[in-house]
Amino acid sequence: MIALFWRDVRRGYAGGGATLVIAFFLLVAVLFPFAIGPDAALLARVGGGVIWAAALLAALLPVERLVQPDLEAGVLDQLAVRGVSPAMVAAVKIAAHWCAFAPPLMLAAVIAAGLLDLSAERLLLVEAGLLLGTPGLAALAVATGALVAGLRGAGAVAGLVMLPLAVPLLIFGAGAIEGGASGLKLLAAVSLVLVAGAPVVAGAAMRAGME
Amino acid sequence: MSLLVAQALTVARGGRVLVDGLDIHVARGGALLVSGANGAGKSSLLRVLAGLLAPAAGTVTRDGNVAWLGEAAALDPERRLVDALRFWAALDGGASADLRVAAALAAVELGEIADVPVRLLSTGQRRRAALARVVASGADIWLLDEPASGLDAASVAQLEGLIDGHRGGGGAVVVTTHQPLAVPDAATVAL
Numbered sequence: 553m554i555a556l557f558w559r560d561v562r563r564g565y566a567g568g569g570a571t572l573v574i575a576f577f578l579l580v581a582v583l584f585p586f587a588i589g590p591d592a593a594l595l596a597r598v599g600g601g602v603i604w605a606a607a608l609l610a611a612l613l614p615v616e617r618l619v620q621p622d623l624e625a626g627v628l629d630q631l632a633v634r635g636v637s638p639a640m641v642a643a644v645k646i647a648a649h650w651c652a653f654a655p656p657l658m659l660a661a662v663i664a665a666g667l668l669d670l671s672a673e674r675l676l677l678v679e680a681g682l683l684l685g686t687p688g689l690a691a692l693a694v695a696t697g698a699l700v701a702g703l704r705g706a707g708a709v710a711g712l713v714m715l716p717l718a719v720p721l722l723i724f725g726a727g728a729i730e731g732g733a734s735g736l737k738l739l740a741a742v743s744l745v746l747v748a749g750a751p752v753v754a755g756a757a758m759r760a761g762m763e
Numbered sequence: 764m765s766l767l768v769a770q771a772l773t774v775a776r777g778g779r780v781l782v783d784g785l786d787i788h789v790a791r792g793g794a795l796l797v798s799g800a801n802g803a804g805k806s807s808l809l810r811v812l813a814g815l816l817a818p819a820a821g822t823v824t825r826d827g828n829v830a831w832l833g834e835a836a837a838l839d840p841e842r843r844l845v846d847a848l849r850f851w852a853a854l855d856g857g858a859s860a861d862l863r864v865a866a867a868l869a870a871v872e873l874g875e876i877a878d879v880p881v882r883l884l885s886t887g888q889r890r891r892a893a894l895a896r897v898v899a900s901g902a903d904i905w906l907l908d909e910p911a912s913g914l915d916a917a918s919v920a921q922l923e924g925l926i927d928g929h930r931g932g933g934g935a936v937v938v939t940t941h942q943p944l945a946v947p948d949a950a951t952v953a954l
Contacts, residue, residue, distance in 0.1 A: 555853050559839070566841060626835030633813050633831040633906075634854055763816055 553640070556631075557648050564652025569617070573610050573653060574660040580606035581664040592669050599668035600678050600729035603661050607682065607725075608718050610657060611689045615710040618649060618697035619754070623761050632762065639755030642694055646750060650690035658682050674729055681725040681739055688721050688743030691750035698757035721746075765790050765826065766904050766935040767812065772821035774807050780819070782808050782954065789904075789935040794926065794946050797939040799954030805939035806834070806908050808954070812937060813906050827903030827935075828855075832910055836893040840882035844873065844892055847881050852899045860899075867899035870925060886913045891921075898925060905929055905936045911944055919944070 564570070584602045585595055595602075622628050631641055658679055665675040696714040700706040720742045728735030769787040773780060781804025789795050797805050810816040812823055813831050838847040845864060852860035868874045871891040876884070884892060890913045897905055905926070911919050923945050926936050938946060 555850055559850060563839070624835065625839075626833045626837035629813075629815055629831060629833050629835075630837045630851065631854075632815055633829045 553636075553644055556641070556644050560645055560648030561651050563617075564614070564649060569614060570652060570656040573613055574656050576613055577606050577610040577657060577660045578664060578667075580609050581667060585668070596669045596671065596674075599665065599670040600674055601726040602668060603664050603670075603678050604681070604722050604725045606664065607657055607661070607686075607689070608715065608722055610660075611653070611693055611718070612707075612711055612714060614649070614653065615693050615697045615700070615714065616706050618645060618694050619758065619761075620697065620701040620706065623701045623758070628758055628762055637755065638758040639751045642698065642754035642758065643751040645754070646687075646691045646694045646747065649694055650687055653690055653693070654682070654686035657686065677729045677732070677736075680736060681728045684736060684740045685721045685725045685743050688746035689718060691743075691746045692717055692721075695750040695754040695757070698754040698761065701757070701761050717746075766793075767826070767937065768824045769812060770822050772808075772811065772823065773819040774804055774811050774816075775819040776804070776807050784821070785952065787812070787952070789937060789950070791903075791933045791935060792930045794930055794936045794938065794949035796944065796946050796949040796951045797937065797954065798941065798951065799939075801941065803954035805941075805954055808952075809906050809908050809937065809939050825904060828900070829904045829906060830897040830900040830902035832893055832897050832905070832907040834908060836881070836889045838881045838889070838892060838896070840880065842881060843878050844868070844881055844884065845877040848892070848896055848899060851896050855900045855902070857901060863899040863901060864895070867895040870898050871895045871921065887915060887918060890914055891918060894922065894925065898929075903934050905934060907936065907938045909939055909941070911940055911942055 581602055588594065628641065661678055661682055665678065692714055696710050699713060700710045703709055721739065724735055724739035724742055728739055765788045767787065767789040769785065772782060772785045774782040787795060797808060799805050807816060811818045813829055814823065845868065848864045849860055852864050868877050871894050873888060873891055873895060894910060910922055914922060926946055929936060938944060
């Protein structure tokens, strides 16, 4: 399982996957100043929320690459005949995806905070929120990837499936910037529920996809 | 002693019954050749035997590890061939995964291109690489879905030799094929 974990981490970073997430995240964050004007005070006030919205959108990018290639290449079949349960595969994929997704995103959030003129205290709350929230985002991404694997237009469907489910993360993540510790606790709770439930859902979806 | 037993096996796909009430016994050293036209249900039957698909009725009992050769090679295209094979050999467990991979690559005569990335391999080479994974797995039961597709005459002879060798070592083989494949004394199922 450790071999599978490292394989997925390596594949996550290979082919510019991490760079793509950073670039897309920063692009979305930069769109907001263009849209609402260069008012520094206003940007500093909405900046935390902007970062969270950008993080959600950036989380959509890798969804199609998480499960579908393995389904098509027969990797999931090979794991199944070796007696590895699909839920276990999903859990490993969630852990590996988090390792490939969260660090670049948290790094990019620092840059975005500079662009949006966020204060150090607010940046710290954003980073703490991302640390707690990204496991939930990663779990959601793998579950969505498993659900849409093999569908036509999987990318568009993935957005429709994943974004509504990620709304609680957005609410509590952005809320924690004003609410502090209590907001972070709620964010952690939502993240925990997603991490606990996603392997079962993703495993069942992979199982169905193989048949 | 039977490594693979199926009793009263019924396989259905999309509501259509493809195999009805089939009994299979494959003993150590035994082989089963499944033949039939395209779409007759060869692959579905093999997936049921591998446990990848639930049978509509009946039971499958496997007494040993299974090595599966499906349509796709399941080797990461960006990795070197030897590394892609080592990944699976390590998952299969047992000591000396590196040695088993090296021996398997030699058996399918791909030892010379072990360092080439998988994406650069030709169709036939990829097929033989997938076969090398089966050889390196050390599993008792080989389930091979159309192993000869895309192979030239020399490689088909090589495949037949590998199957004979595995049976000689006490393993069991189930092969689906729509083209002639010399597997001596094999039981046959025509779908």
